[in-house]
Amino acid sequence: MFRALAFGLFLGGLLVSVSAAQAPNSTPSGAGELVPELKFFESFIGKTFRGEFANSTPEKPMFDVSRWERAMNGRAIRILHSVNDGEYGGETIVMWDPAAKQIRSWYFTTAGFHTEGTFTIDGNRLVSVEKVTGNENGITEVKATSELTPAGVLSVKSEYFAKGNWVPGHTITYKEAPDATVVFK
Numbered sequence: 001m002f003r004a005l006a007f008g009l010f011l012g013g014l015l016v017s018v019s020a021a022q023a024p025n026s027t028p029s030g031a032g033e034l035v036p037e038l039k040f041f042e043s044f045i046g047k048t049f050r051g052e053f054a055n056s057t058p059e060k061p062m063f064d065v066s067r068w069e070r071a072m073n074g075r076a077i078r079i080l081h082s083v084n085d086g087e088y089g090g091e092t093i094v095m096w097d098p099a100a101k102q103i104r105s106w107y108f109t110t111a112g113f114h115t116e117g118t119f120t121i122d123g124n125r126l127v128s129v130e131k132v133t134g135n136e137n138g139i140t141e142v143k144a145t146s147e148l149t150p151a152g153v154l155s156v157k158s159e160y161f162a163k164g165n166w167v168p169g170h171t172i173t174y175k176e177a178p179d180a181t182v183v184f185k
Contacts, residue, residue, distance in 0.1 A: 032074050034074045034075075035075050038075075038077060038094070038095075040121050041094070045070045045077070048066065048176070048177055048178060048179075048180050049065070049174045050065050050177035051063060051156070051173060051174035053172050054172070061084070062084060063083070063084060064083050065081060065082055065177070066079055066080065066182065071093065075095060075096070076095045077095075078092070079091070079094065081182060082183045086183040086184055086185035087185075088109070089109070089182065089183070090107055090108060091108050092106065092108075102118050103119040104116070104117065105119065105128075107130065111135075111136070112136075113132060113134035114132075114134065115130040115133070117130035117131070124147065125145065125146065126145070126146045127145050128142075128146075129142075130142045139160045139161065139162045140161055141160070142158055142161070142169065143159050144158035144169070154174045156171065156174070158171075
């Protein structure tokens with residue numbers, strides 16, 4: 001159940017909190033710009049974000065931490081994330097695909113499944129569709145919409161396709177958290 005709920009967190013980590021000011025592109029992977037097709041994500045690079053699940057409670061907290069890095073000389077973005085300090089996590093590579101003329105991603109998880117996705121950007125809104133391989137709960141596809149609020153907080157809502165039906169996924173609200181850490185156990 002937890003893996004099904006946490007699934008699609010790539011998106012939870014993907015569009016977290018876009019600020020009006022562009023952050024410097026300084027990361028462990030080196031300084032430099034992103035390719036033009038990935039400029040939308042520039043303000044995320046070098047930052048860490050923490051998101052609370054809508055169903056999180058003090059008794060049973062559920063949170064996601066994601067770290068964004070420039071990769072492959074600016075031709076890619078690397079996103080690491082973990083849920084509840086390592087209960088679940090993943091790594092994503094986001095790149096522009098010139099042949100398909102779209103942003104694509106590859107997400108690998110500590111649960112042993114992976115996804116391949118495509119993205120559409122509409123203003124401050126990001127819509128993704130991910131094909132899933134190897135999910136033990138029968139999830140074969142994930143759709144997510146991420147939307148920025150006027151206050152700079154990002155809400156991410158997902159839905160999963162499993163056993164022939166679309167079902168509600170998770171809702172997460174993210175804020176920048178410079179002291180948060182991605183944990184893999």
